[in-house]
């Protein structure tokens with residue numbers, strides 16, 4: 001009888017481990033939350049900020065002064081997005097964490113292509129998914145910060161595409177861009193009373209060149 005109990009115990013232990021392992025895997029596969037998405041967005045914006053500053057330097061060395069200005073303006077916008085995401089992360093009890101990688105810098109034309117790819121992904125895939133989740137969680141702060149970023153990224157993609165298509169005209173001295181310090185919207189034209197994205201007064205815009 002004792003031998004039978006011992007055999008039963010020996011057979012049960014591996015099964016128990018398998019069950020525990022399955023439970024742990026299920027936990028790891030838990031759906032992402034808005035806090036996870038905010039951290040991912042914070043990391044993405046922090047990296048974009050560093051990448052665009054490096055691209056601006058490269059554009060200056062290649063005499064594309066106007067592209068350099070655009071990269072600096074977009075870098076400022078990404079910094080604003082990261083800051084906005086960080087506020088919401090802290091509100092949810094988290095600590096904003098970013099792993100800023102050394103940017104891969106190529107020619108200005110290639111850097112513009114990479115930037116268009118990144119902005120398009122954020123505009124079409126990343127932020128729409130994060131917004132869906134934030135709405136499902138009824139997190140209005142997250143919806144707002146994701147919306148501000150998505151609108152600005154769409155404009156960045158447009159500005160980068162125009163720059164790439166007219167690269168020969170982007171040489172020489174820099175150009176002044178205006179960045180909304182509330183939402184990061186980026187424009188060359190201050191012909192409006194309120195920010196078209198967040199409706200802040202015009203004086204919230206900062207000149208970057």
Ligand SMILES: [Fe+2]
Nearest residue numbers: 119152153156
């Ligand atoms: Fe952007």
Ligand SMILES: [Fe+2]
Nearest residue numbers: 180183195198
């Ligand atoms: Fe704004």
